[in-house]
Amino acid sequence: xxxxxxxxxxxxKSEIFAELLSQYNPVKLLGMKALPVSGSNRQYFRLQxxxxxxxxxxxxxxxxxxxxxxxxxFFTKHFLEKGLKVxxxxxxxxxxxxxxxxxxxxxxxxxxxxxxKVSGKDEEIIGLYKPVIDDLLDFQLKGIQGLNLDYAxxxxxxxxxxxxxxxxxxxxxxxxxxxxxxDEQKLEADFNAFTQRIMASEMNYFNYRDFQARxxxxxxxxxxxxxxxxxxxxxxxxxxxxxLYQAKAGLSEHVRSQLLDYYLLKLEAxxxxxxxxxxxxxxxxxxxxxxxxxxxxxxxxxxxxxxxxIQSIPLVIESLSDQMKLSPVPEDLPELKxxxxxxxxxxxxxxxxxxxxxxxxxxxxxxxxxKSGIPLDHTENGGGFVFDCRALPNxxxxxxxxxxxxxxxxxxxxxxKKAEVLHFMQHVFLLxxxxxxxYLERKFxxxxxxxxxxxxxxxxxxxxxxLGKHLETRTGVKVVVRHRELE
Numbered sequence: 001x002x003x004x005x006x007x008x009x010x011x012x013k014s015e016i017f018a019e020l021l022s023q024y025n026p027v028k029l030l031g032m033k034a035l036p037v038s039g040s041n042r043q044y045f046r047l048q049x050x051x052x053x054x055x056x057x058x059x060x061x062x063x064x065x066x067x068x069x070x071x072x073x074f075f076t077k078h079f080l081e082k083g084l085k086v087x088x089x090x091x092x093x094x095x096x097x098x099x100x101x102x103x104x105x106x107x108x109x110x111x112x113x114x115x116x117k118v119s120g121k122d123e124e125i126i127g128l129y130k131p132v133i134d135d136l137l138d139f140q141l142k143g144i145q146g147l148n149l150d151y152a153x154x155x156x157x158x159x160x161x162x163x164x165x166x167x168x169x170x171x172x173x174x175x176x177x178x179x180x181x182x183d184e185q186k187l188e189a190d191f192n193a194f195t196q197r198i199m200a201s202e203m204n205y206f207n208y209r210d211f212q213a214r215x216x217x218x219x220x221x222x223x224x225x226x227x228x229x230x231x232x233x234x235x236x237x238x239x240x241x242x243x244l245y246q247a248k249a250g251l252s253e254h255v256r257s258q259l260l261d262y263y264l265l266k267l268e269a270x271x272x273x274x275x276x277x278x279x280x281x282x283x284x285x286x287x288x289x290x291x292x293x294x295x296x297x298x299x300x301x302x303x304x305x306x307x308x309x310i311q312s313i314p315l316v317i318e319s320l321s322d323q324m325k326l327s328p329v330p331e332d333l334p335e336l337k338x339x340x341x342x343x344x345x346x347x348x349x350x351x352x353x354x355x356x357x358x359x360x361x362x363x364x365x366x367x368x369x370x371k372s373g374i375p376l377d378h379t380e381n382g383g384g385f386v387f388d389c390r391a392l393p394n395x396x397x398x399x400x401x402x403x404x405x406x407x408x409x410x411x412x413x414x415x416x417k418k419a420e421v422l423h424f425m426q427h428v429f430l431l432x433x434x435x436x437x438x439y440l441e442r443k444f445x446x447x448x449x450x451x452x453x454x455x456x457x458x459x460x461x462x463x464x465x466x467l468g469k470h471l472e473t474r475t476g477v478k479v480v481v482r483h484r485e486l487e
Contacts, residue, residue: 016093017047017060020100024091027051032060041065046103057103058090069096071153072229076101082142085135085224104224110213113249122255126262129243129255132216132223133263136208136243139225140236141270143206149233158207158234163198166288167191169295177302179372179484180342186335193332197284198235201277207234212246236267237278237285245286245323247293247315253326283327290320294343302376310378314350317343350378359478360439362432362471363448366406366464367484368456375484377448384448385435387428389459393418396458405486406461415462425463429470440476456485 018029031048045060063069073096079086087102109128116124149156168191175182209230217224240263244256251259260282264275293316301309321344329337365375369390377383395401395414404410415421432449439447449467451460461483468481 013045013060013062013098016098017045017100020060020091020093020098021047021049021058024100025049025051027056030055047100059087059101059103061099061101062097064097065153066096068153068229069099071151071231073099074148074151075228075231078147079139079143079228082138082145084138084143085222086228087224087226104217104219104226107218108214109216109218109223110246110249112218113213113251117250122252122258125251125255126258129259130262132243133240133259134266135223135225136211136239137263137266137270139208139211139228140205140239143231144204144233147206147233152232153229156232158203158232158238160195160199162232163195163288164191166292166295167194169299170291172295173298173303174291174294175339175343177298177376178343178346180339182339182342183335187339190333190336194284194288194336197281197330198288201235201237201281201285203234205234205236207232208239208242211239211242213243213249214246235281235285236274237281238289240278241282241285241289245289245319247312247319250315253322283323286323286327287329290316290323294320302378313378314347317347317350320344321347359476360436360444361446361478361480362436363446364464364468364471364479364481365448365450365484366456366460366482366486367450367452368454368460369452370454371456372484374452375448375450375482379446379448381446381448384450385432386450386452387463389424389451389453389463392421392424392453392459394454394459396455401458405457405483406459406463407465407483407486411458411462415459425466428463428467432467432471436471436474436477456483461486 014029014032017032021027021029027049029047029049033046033048035044035046037043042061042063045062047058047060049056049058073089073092076086076089080088087104089099089101091100092098109132112128113125116128155162171187171191208225208228209232210227211225215225215227217226240260244251244259264278267278268275294313297309297313297316300306301313320340324340324344329340363377363384367373367375369388374386393415395404395411398414401410401414406412406415432447435447449464451463451467453460464481464483468479471477472479
């Protein structure tokens with residue numbers, strides 16, 4: 001074993017993995033390929049070796065957080081003893097930062113579902129999920145037996161505190177990042193009431209925490225399971241909901257209903273009377289999981305700018321919309337319901353920014369620096385132009401113009417008469433036209449342009465409207481204009 005390894009460069013990682021491999025199996029490392037990162041900072045590498053004249057592969061894992069890695073290591077050992085299909089750890093450094101594990105290939109349950117959707121046969125998708133549900137029950141019921149929760153990370157049990165962490169994750173990284181309107185005190189009251197609904201479930205099972213199709217590998221015609229290191233002692237329903245309501249998987253309501261019935265039937269056979277509890281709290285957990293996912297998408301997508309999560313936001317909004325039709329939000333949670341309705345209204349904005357290979361979408365926004373701040377770019381581009389209109393003459397200081405906005409004739413006439421406004425507009429058009437020409441030539445799909453002023457009502461709105469009119473006649477360009485404060 002290596003002791004206290006601190007190297008972080010790709011070259012040194014290669015040396016460390018080569019040394020670990022040699023300790024497990026005296027083979028030569030021929031190559032190492034970094035795999036795409038997803039939601040965490042955990043890094044995966046496919047290690048190619050020659051073994052008895054044949055090419056073989058292992059998976060190398062690096063992650064700097066020793067606490068989480070210990071959970072991964074000791075949970076793996078425990079689950080293997082219980083006969084659960086998780087990739088065995090072949091070697092690791094003594095500082096628990098580097099691991100060599102079984103390579104399960106690249107086929108995930110999510111990829112398999114996407115292939116089955118082409119045929120449009122629900123029964124084939126249900127057939128893929130049934131053995132996974134059988135395994136889920138084994139994780140939940142057998143996996144918790146004798147599990148040393150001292151290694152659980154970051155917490156050992158699903159508690160009120162952990163529920164509130166997830167609800168605040170949703171509030172701060174999704175609700176506030178979209179500048180939605182809500183009463184802080186009323187929303188907190190709803191969060192408290194909602195937490196009590198969630199905590200009404202029995203908490204004596206293994207809660208995998210991220211049991212979804214991207215974390216289920218299909219290897220040698222069997223499902224295998226990864227990314228369980230955040231697991232803890234908790235309820236049954238959370239993981240079932242995570243599996244059935246994964247936004248990216250997009251399961252139909254018919255498939256979900258069939259799989260829910262299958263789970264309840266199998267659960268009842270193992271714990272008589274328990275199925276009724278799961279049914280009672282099922283939709284509370286659906287809403288809880290949707291909020292947790294929105295928080296994660298907000299953080300990973302809107303803050304860390306990871307494209308996969310940005311692209312998934314409209315999918316989870318669609319799931320929320322469908323859920324509110326199927327199972328209305330309880331009447332004793334009015335502020336949460338109001339927030340959900342505002343989130344559903346975001347859907348059109350995301351759809352307007354979907355990539356279209358035939359056109360360049362130019363999203364033009366007006367905003368207030370003091371109220372909402374610079375709009376986020378919901379595409380993977382990470383942003384675009386931001387023009388500060390506060391140096392222009394302010395109609396808001398003219399008493400007879402205060403009540404009008406930049407789309408109305410009195411404001412337009414006022415600003416069009418100002419030479420400095422026309423000068424500013426001329427420069428804006430030149431800059432944006434240069435980018436539009438370049439983006440069209442390179443077949444880019446999106447450009448964002450933001451105009452800000454103090455209140456987001458007069459100057460910024462006027463400029464956004466003028467640029468929209470300037471670009472709307474361009475071939476191959478679709479213009480989408482939004483006024484944040486007017487909305």
